[in-house]
Amino acid sequence: MLFNSIAFLIFLPIVFIIYWFVCNNNYKYQNIALLVASFYFYGCWDWRFLLLLIFSIGLDYFSGIQIENSKTKKMATFWLILSISINLGFLGFFKYYNFFIENFVILLHSVGLEVNIFVLKVILPVGISFYTFHGLSYVIDIYKKRIPAERNYVDYAVFVSYFPLLVAGPIERATHLLPQIQRKRYFDYEKAKDGIVQIIWGFFKKMVIADNCSPIVNEIFTNYHTESASNLVLGAVLFAFQIYGDFSGYSDIALGTSRLFGIELLKNFSFPYFSRDIAEFWRRWHISLSSWFRDYLYIPLGGSKGGLLMKIRNTFIIFLVSGFWHGAKWTFIIWGGLNALFFLPLLIAEKNRHNLDVVAIGKIFPSFREALKILITFTLTCFAWIFFRSESVSSAIVYIKGIFNESLFSFPTTFKGDVLVLIVFMLMMEWWNRTEDYGLKIQDKAQPWLQNIIYILISFLILNFANFGSNEFIYFQF
Numbered sequence: 001m002l003f004n005s006i007a008f009l010i011f012l013p014i015v016f017i018i019y020w021f022v023c024n025n026n027y028k029y030q031n032i033a034l035l036v037a038s039f040y041f042y043g044c045w046d047w048r049f050l051l052l053l054i055f056s057i058g059l060d061y062f063s064g065i066q067i068e069n070s071k072t073k074k075m076a077t078f079w080l081i082l083s084i085s086i087n088l089g090f091l092g093f094f095k096y097y098n099f100f101i102e103n104f105v106i107l108l109h110s111v112g113l114e115v116n117i118f119v120l121k122v123i124l125p126v127g128i129s130f131y132t133f134h135g136l137s138y139v140i141d142i143y144k145k146r147i148p149a150e151r152n153y154v155d156y157a158v159f160v161s162y163f164p165l166l167v168a169g170p171i172e173r174a175t176h177l178l179p180q181i182q183r184k185r186y187f188d189y190e191k192a193k194d195g196i197v198q199i200i201w202g203f204f205k206k207m208v209i210a211d212n213c214s215p216i217v218n219e220i221f222t223n224y225h226t227e228s229a230s231n232l233v234l235g236a237v238l239f240a241f242q243i244y245g246d247f248s249g250y251s252d253i254a255l256g257t258s259r260l261f262g263i264e265l266l267k268n269f270s271f272p273y274f275s276r277d278i279a280e281f282w283r284r285w286h287i288s289l290s291s292w293f294r295d296y297l298y299i300p301l302g303g304s305k306g307g308l309l310m311k312i313r314n315t316f317i318i319f320l321v322s323g324f325w326h327g328a329k330w331t332f333i334i335w336g337g338l339n340a341l342f343f344l345p346l347l348i349a350e351k352n353r354h355n356l357d358v359v360a361i362g363k364i365f366p367s368f369r370e371a372l373k374i375l376i377t378f379t380l381t382c383f384a385w386i387f388f389r390s391e392s393v394s395s396a397i398v399y400i401k402g403i404f405n406e407s408l409f410s411f412p413t414t415f416k417g418d419v420l421v422l423i424v425f426m427l428m429m430e431w432w433n434r435t436e437d438y439g440l441k442i443q444d445k446a447q448p449w450l451q452n453i454i455y456i457l458i459s460f461l462i463l464n465f466a467n468f469g470s471n472e473f474i475y476f477q478f
Contacts, residue, residue: 001044002472003253004207011041012257019261020187027184031158034261038163042127045167049125052090057157059086060135061150064142068149080143084136091132094124099328127167129325133292134160138174140296147174155181162263164254168247168473170268170288177265185262194443195259197455201440202252204458206473207466209245209426212419213238214471220414221389224399229408232399234415236382239389241423244273246474247286252438271434273381273427274359276373278342279352281381289325293318308348315347316340331387331396338384358435422461 001007015037023029043050063083070076138159141147150156159178165171220227220235227235251268258265272284282290301314316337323336346352359374360366366374383400390396430439440458442451 001041003250003257004203004466004471004473007044011037012260016260025184025186027182028154030185030261031154031181034158034162035154038158038161038166041163042161042166045126046123049123052125052128053131053161056087056090056131056135057160059083060139060160061153061156063139064149064156065151067139067142076143080139083139087132087135091128094128096328130169130171131160131166133171133289134174137171137292137296141174147178150174150178152182162258164257165265168250168254169286170251170254170266171292172266172288177263180263188262191259191262194441195256197440197443198252198256198259198438200256200455200458200462201438202249202254202256203462203466204249204440205245205252205426206249207471208422208461210242210249210474211467211471212416212422212465213242213245216414216416216419217242217389221391221399224395224402227402228410228413229403229405230410230412231414232403233408234412236386236389238419240273240378240382240385241426243385243388243474244269245426250473255438267437271430271439273378274374274431274434275377276355276359276370277346277351277377278339278380279346280355281377282339282343283356289322293322297321311347312344315343319343326388330393331390334393334396335384335388338387342380342384361435422465 001011015033018033018037019030023033039050039054042053060083063079066079067076067083070079138147138156142149150159155178158181159172159174162172162177162181217235217239220231221239224232224235248269255265255267266288268286268288270284270287272281275281275284298314298318301317302310303314304311306314319336319340320333321336323332323334323339326332326335343352346354359370365371386399387393387396390399426439433439433441433445440454442454446454
């Protein structure tokens with residue numbers, strides 16, 4: 001089931017009514033309702049993979065208890081390794097099997113060995129990267145004695161399969177989400193209203209911004225051989241806004257939806273395109289994934305405690321693994337490597353922890369220096385996005401080469417003024433509210449009459465530009 005579908009607009013109110021009115025504020029009944037709703041939500045995509053989700057939940061639930069009950073460190077380690085191996089085994093099979101097989105064949109061919117190895121038509125279960133990481137962090141935290149093992153199967157199952165975050169995050173932690181699941185929840189009108197506003201903003205970014213950038217981006221990246229340089233630049237820039245509108249829009253809908261049920265999810269985006277350097281960008285983009293890799297990979301590798309060479313090594317590992325997490329393609333790995341290269345000068349100069357505050361706070365406009373830094377960071381990000389979006393490394397290289405010719409100074413033929421106006425409007429709203437949780441959080445910043453005008457305008461734009469259910473979210477493929 002897609003958030004941007006008529007089915008979801010019917011599903012959500014039904015679950016809301018059952019949750020608050022039928023369950024009568026009994027959190028145990030509410031959790032059962034959420035679990036049933038979440039399984040139904042996921043099963044609407046493909047009920048066969050619902051069995052895989054249930055198996056993954058059962059595996060980590062049982063492993064967590066065994067880790068906690070182990071009388072020796074060796075036995076606890078056994079159960080941890082078993083859980084991690086099976087989880088990563090399923091993820092590797094569904095997501096990376098063909099990638100490794102195809103590249104293994106290429107390697108053998110390069111040394112003169114001809115082999116015929118069949119690839120499989122493997123369907124990637126939607127959300128597997130996200131719910132796998134939920135389970136991994138849970139068993140690791142139990143092993144590290146950060147949390148106790150959860151004995152209530154329903155509560156743990158809701159933590160992993162909670163439908164607002166199930167298929168595209170944010171990647172939650174048991175330390176944050178489980179306590180909310182395990183306590184009594186009361187309906188809060190103001191929080192629910194705030195949730196609805198954030199949902200509306202998410203719909204705007206997905207269905208108005210991302211979905212209207214999509215056809216232009218698809219046309220340019222499909223015909224990159226014949227496009228002018230100015231069109232290629234436009235394609236890269238519009239893809240940057242497409243993927244931002246698509247993924248941060250999903251996160252806004254997820255966080256807003258969860259707030260309707262009295263549960264707060266981790267913030268996943270914090271206006272990343274206002275970043276003044278790449279380090280700041282990665283503190284603001286896909287925050288739950290970046291922090292997951294920091295806590296469960298970067299720090300165990302030594303983090304920033306060692307010498308410069310160790311820091312550089314760990315940085316490249318983090319970015320390369322992050323790229324590979326996104327998909328079984330060399331383009332994603334190179335995208336991760338490019339971001340590591342962009343990050344490297346800041347690391348060497350020990351400036352990667354600068355710009356921790358909100359840009360131009362208390363000011364209407366940024367300074368010239370701040371604006372220039374934002375522009376440079378955005379340009380580097382767009383350059384890396386070319387590899388992320390391209391079908392192959394060779395097509396990305398041809399795409400980039402095509403930018404550097406005299407047609408760069410021509411007017412792009414695929415330019416659409418209405419799309420530009422919509423993007424500018426989104427950026428204006430997010431700049432205005434860059435100290436808030438999301439771009440439409442204007443409840444304390446505008447008079448009620450102005451709030452209503454803005455809400456009506458955005459609702460009109462959604463109804464005018466949206467095509468419900470026709471465009472999946474980009475991160476469903478990850």
